[in-house]
Amino acid sequence: MEKLDLRLAAAAEFVREGTVAADIGTDHGYLICYLINEGICSRGFATDINIKPLESAKALIAEMELEDDIETVLTDGLEGLPGEEIDEVLICGMGGETICGILEKTKWVKSERVHLVLQPMSRADMLRRWLCDNGWYIDEEKAVEVEKHLYTVMSVSYSGVKETPDDFYCLTGELAGMNDNYAIKYLRWQANIQRGIASGLLRSANQKENALKHIQLADMIDEQADETENDR
Numbered sequence: 001m002e003k004l005d006l007r008l009a010a011a012a013e014f015v016r017e018g019t020v021a022a023d024i025g026t027d028h029g030y031l032i033c034y035l036i037n038e039g040i041c042s043r044g045f046a047t048d049i050n051i052k053p054l055e056s057a058k059a060l061i062a063e064m065e066l067e068d069d070i071e072t073v074l075t076d077g078l079e080g081l082p083g084e085e086i087d088e089v090l091i092c093g094m095g096g097e098t099i100c101g102i103l104e105k106t107k108w109v110k111s112e113r114v115h116l117v118l119q120p121m122s123r124a125d126m127l128r129r130w131l132c133d134n135g136w137y138i139d140e141e142k143a144v145e146v147e148k149h150l151y152t153v154m155s156v157s158y159s160g161v162k163e164t165p166d167d168f169y170c171l172t173g174e175l176a177g178m179n180d181n182y183a184i185k186y187l188r189w190q191a192n193i194q195r196g197i198a199s200g201l202l203r204s205a206n207q208k209e210n211a212l213k214h215i216q217l218a219d220m221i222d223e224q225a226d227e228t229e230n231d232r
């Protein structure tokens with residue numbers, strides 16, 4: 001098996017040892033095969049909503065002779081999976097909204113026993129907000145850069161306590177204050193997005209106040225990145 005790319009390698013690092021994992025939207029099956037092959041997970045489920053990616057996961061599982069340890073399931077999200085057997089839910093490579101939709105539909109996933117590893121391709125801000133609004137908290141994040149794109153990977157647990165995060169937290173999550181080059185790069189990128197939104201809004205006559213809100217956020221994020229760099 002080829003080495004995992006940095007995105008999936010970061011996800012694998014958050015998976016607890018000796019657990020049973022469900023890799024949702026497995027596609028080629030790289031992540032779940034790696035976790036079983038390395039002995040990080042004792043058993044796993046590889047699911048996909050589409051038959052073609054699931055067939056490619058099946059082919060890799062067969063090639064690596066892991067058929068006894070990984071069950072493949074054609075399903076939407078977590079539907080029909082035996083929740084009582086699963087400790088780790090991995091949802092990587094999907095949009096933030098799709099990830100929320102998958103988690104929202106399943107009751108058993110809202111449990112302190114179940115740990116999530118989430119890697120949104122887009123809308124990480126809305127995913128952070130939704131998680132906090134729904135009783136989850138982010139214990140840790142890691143920023144990675146793959147082919148000039150920055151991504152965050154999140155380690156998420158459930159407490160049942162609903163929090164209302166502010167915009168700064170939604171945009172930066174647990175990466176704020178992290179002494180790590182990619183975390184700082186992620187913050188600078190978020191600040192630039194806010195400045196881009198503000199300059200778009202400033203073209204409309206009645207959006208000045210709204211634009212200022214985005215500029216303030218960008219300043220706060222840049223200040224946090226400056227502070228982390230200065231503390232080195």
Ligand SMILES: C[S@@+](CC[C@H](N)C(=O)[O-])C[C@H]1O[C@@H](n2cnc3c(N)ncnc32)[C@H](O)[C@@H]1O
Nearest residue numbers: 024025026027048049050053075076077092093
């Ligand atoms: C871009 S691939 C990501 C593959 C792998 N998880 C990764 O991160 O490299 C997204 C996969 O998720 C699957 N998918 C999309 N929506 C899904 C859903 N609701 N339930 C299960 N799989 C889904 C797609 O068919 C596709 O194979």
